[in-house]
Amino acid sequence: MHIAEGFLPPAHAIAWGVASAPFVVHGVRSLTREVREHPESTLLLGASGAFTFVLSALKLPSVTGSCSHPTGTGLGAILFRPPIMAVLGTITLLFQALLLAHGGLTTLGANVFSMAIVGPWAGYGVYRLLRRWDVPLMVTVFAGAFVADLSTYCVTSVQLALAFPDPGSGFLGALGKFGSIFAVTQIPLAVSEGLLTVIVMRLLVQSSKGELTRLGVLLTRSGERRQEAVAR
Template sequence: MKRSDAWIRRGAALCLALGLMTTGASAMHIAEGYLPRTWAFGWMAVCVPFVAAGFFSIRRKVGRYPKAKMLLAMCGAFAFVLSALKIPSVSGSCSRPTGVGLGAILFGPTATTVLGLIVLLFQALLLTHGGITTLGANVFSMAIVGPFVSWGVYVLLKKAGCRPALAVFCAAALGDLMTYVTTSVELGVVYGNIGSYLAIFAVTQIPLAIAEGLLTVVVYNVLEKYSKAELQELSVL
C-alpha cells in the first residue's frame, strides 16, 4: 500500500497543477433538447447496430447461463451508483466518474453498451442528467466510444506485457477522456466551433480523467486481492 500511496499523492499533485482550469467540467451528458432533430435521430441510428449486437450477445449468455441476467442487472445498478458518486477533485469542483473504463474491463464492451443504454435512460428520467432525444448521442459517447476505447487500450497494453495497474490506469483515463472528446465533437459538428467545445469539455477533463484512472486502479487492486473467484465467474459473462 505504501507505494500506491506515493503514486496517488503524485497523481493528486498533478491534478492540482492541471485542476486550476477545472471550472465548467461538471456536465458530461448532453442535455435534453440541445441537439436538432436530424442529429438526435442520426445518433440514435448510429447506436442501433451496437446496441443490437450487445443485446444478442447478452441473450446468448443468459440462455446458456441463467444467473447471468441477475449478475448483469447487478452490474448495471453498480454502474449507475458509481456514476452518481463524486470524485473528490482538488480544485473544489467535484466531478463524477464515467465508470466506462471499469465497466469495459469488467464486463466487456458489448455488454457495457446495453447496460449503458439502460443506465443513461434512468439517469435522464430519475436524475435529469441527459435526455430522451439526446439519448442516442449520449449512448454513442458514453456507452460505445468510451468502453470500446478502454477495452481496446486494456487488451493491447496487456498483450504488450504492461503491468496490470498501468494498463487499467491508461484504459480508464483514456476511455474517460475519449468520452468527453466525442461529446465535444458531437456538439461541435452541429454548431461549429469544435475547438471551443473541446477546450470546455475535454481539456478541463484531463485532470478528472487522471483522477478516474487512479480511482479505477484502486478499485481493480482491491478486487484482484479479495475477489478472485468473482472475477473468474465474471469472465464467463
C-alpha cells in the same frame, strides 16, 4: 456531463440514435448470452452496472473551475467486453434522462454513442493493447478506465461541434470551444476514475479470482501468482 435535452438539432439527434441502435441491440444479445451461459456472472454484471451508476452520479470539481462526472464504463468493458457496456451504459443514461433531467431522450442516441459505445471500446482497445505488451495488470486497468472516460467527452465535444460549427472559425473553432469545456475538465476526473477502477479491480482480484480467470482478466497461473505477490 451529457448533452442536455433538446440541445441537438433533430437531424443530428436522429442520426446518432440510428448509429447507436445496432450497438445496443447487439449488446442486449451479448448480455443475454452471457447470463444464459454463465448464470454465475450475473452478480458481477450487476456490480459493473452499479459501478457506472455510482460514478456517473458523482459530480466532481475540476481544474477548469467547473464540474463534471466520470462514467464508470471502463471496468465493465474490461471485464465483460464493450458490447455489454453498451447496455449497462444505456440503462444509466436512461435513468438520468428520465428522473434527473440530466442528458435527455432526444440526445440519448448521441450520449449512448459517446458514453456507452466509444468510451468502452476505446478503453478496452487500450487495455488489450497494453496487455499484449505485458504491462502489469493494474497499469492496463488504469489506462483503460482513463481512456474510456476521456474519450467519452472528446466524442461529446465532436458531436456538439458538428451540430454547432462556429460561424467564424467553423467546426474546428467550435471543437476547441466545446473541447475546452468537456475534455479539459475531464482530464483530472479521468485520473480519478482510473484510480477508482484500480481499487475495485484490486478488490476483485482478492475476492473473485475464479471469475476473473474465466473472463480472461487473470490469464495464466504465473500471472495469478504475480497478482498474489502484489496483494501481499
